[in-house]
Amino acid sequence: MASLANTALFTGLDPLSWTYFRLPIASLYTGRKQDATAVGDDDLWSVSVAGRLVKAAEVTGMVVQVARRARHTQYLIDDGTGLLPVVCWLPDGVVDADADPDAPRVLGLGESVVARGRLSSFRGDLQMVADSVYASSDPHAEALSWLVATQLTVERYTKSFEPAQVLAPDLLAAAAELASRPPPALGREMDREQGAVDEGGEASGDEPPRDPQAVFADAVLGAIAATGTRSYAELRRLPELNAAAQVALAAVPSTVEAATRLKSLFVRTLARLVSDGLIFLQDEDADVYEAISVxxxxxxxxxxxxxxxxxxxxxxxxxxxxxxxxxxxxxxxxxxxxxxxxxxxxxxxxxxxxxxxxxxxxxxxxxxxxx
CATH class of the missing domain: 1.10.10 (Arc Repressor Mutant, subunit A)
Structure with a gap:
């Protein structure tokens, strides 16, 4: 049963999986697991300590770099063993970090801080998405954190979790049998409903196709963005847009005249793109639209x-x-x-x-x- 301890079936049963692991920054790099499928997050930086999956951590160190952005502040924290980027997003509803009293204080260079958060990967590099970052006035905080991390590693983290500690024998046996089963294949009827049967009749694991009207809207936006500006008349003449429009209209049967439906689809789609802030009406008289770009x-x-x-x-x-x-x-x-x-x-x-x-x-x- 010990081999099942770190499968997705049992990960949440380990009480430590819901805590912040107190570890030196260096161990967050050296303990990385290459296979993060057990937890299922593509952007998760999966770290293993004695077989345990570490999803969140607490580190103590000094701020050696501060980078402010429109919606977040990134600190680079040095604990003496390594460097860790810590990203602090502004709370919901806070627009101006300087004027809003609900915005967290920006920490300065050289401050000793304690950061807690979820480990993640951004463009292949480790970072922490902070749940909390606060300054510590204790001059011995960093040294104390090393001692606590060492003690926890020896006394807690290195003792592998066993499902038998929390599951009754009959439940443990049933869970082990369930974990050994291969993933169930989708039935052919379900595949047909989701549009996931290919031409050869074999079921595929692809996601259901997108809404044809959403596909048409993307095509209109792409046509405008390709040249920067497009008039309504130009859009109506593009063969690829008319083909996408026919697919979108075919998905919703109607007794209304085809030409009327086609015009209505173009008008509705352009209005939706304007309301979504993706394009704007550059020239009202000529009915010219421009894609918004930086x-x-x-x-x-x-x-x-x-x-x-x-x-x-x-x-x-x-x-x-x-x-x-x-x-x-x-x-x-x-x-x-x-x-x-x-x-x-x-x-x-x-x-x-x-x-x-x-x-x-x-x-x-x-x-x-x-x-």
Missing amino acids: SRNLGPALLALVADARNHDVRPGDGSVSGVTASALVNLIAASPSFCNVARSRVFDAIAVLVDESYIFESAPRVYAAL
């Missing part, structure tokens, strides 16, 4: 606002700081007829792109100025 229009619009910062919500101070606050940029973009439907998160992402590409810089936290 490089083509949203970025230049933000850059113009930053360059004209003196006319906007400049951060108060002694006059030595110039620029426009992130919240002011979001509000100004929302007031624009072209970008009024663009999601606030997308505006923050565009600001981050402009900073990364050195078009603008942070003259103060969350205050941006043009180079």
